[in-house]
Amino acid sequence: MAQNVFSGRYTAEPGRESVTVFLIGMRANRWWKVGTVGKIASAMPRMLQHLAGDPASGMLGYEQWFGRTTVLLSYWESPEHLRKFAADRESPHLEPWRRFMKETSGSGDVGVWHETYQVPASGIEVIYNGMPLFGLAKATAHVPVGAGTNTAKQRLRRSARPSPSAAPAASVTQ
Structure with missing residues (x-):
């Protein structure tokens, strides 16, 4: 397009007065485990769709890049908006995060990371x-x-x- x-x-x-910059991503450490990588990666589109449909969420916008290491750069009104989304039991974040921690974390198959900056x-x-x-x-x-x-x-x-x-x-x- x-x-x-x-x-x-x-x-x-x-x-x-400020912008909260949030970087998040994942890395396919064992790329041949396509099913595991795909399962983890599939959670993000649902989260972005949810946030885009809720202007009160505080996410201002985002950019994303795909590869062995994926990166999502997002801009937020405040760190409080970001934390509220992450902890909200009704949002599509908490359940996939808990599933990752239970099923994949520590296996070395997929790495996840994030960084938050208040600018x-x-x-x-x-x-x-x-x-x-x-x-x-x-x-x-x-x-x-x-x-x-x-x-x-x-x-x-x-x-x-x-x-x-x-x-x-x-x-x-x-």
Whole structure:
């Protein structure tokens, strides 16, 4: 499927004091155990579908990459939103996690990992040039670079500002 590629330079405007960045993934340590790998991997699409259908969950957006080691990069309103989802008995996370811990953890077949970062708005610097909507700009607001955001130094020094609506921009179809 073709995505609009935005010519020119863009940045993200989170529109909040901070953003919680959550990285999670799995690694097929014994790739020939396709059934085990597939069973673990199949839980994530259900979780993402659930989160996408519930804006109150606090997940702002995500990107993902597949390979022997898979990576899901997600952006959240707060660490509390992330923890609430992880512990919610009604969400599609807790049961697959418990099943993994009981059936697979310690076997060495599949490794799982995650990292969580609470990033203040003043510590965020992003730039996109000739890219489709991606990353933090896709999860929050995609804005053209302009006065006050022209350099990396300026983007790092900005404080949280209300999120402007993403302005239409010139794009080319890829």
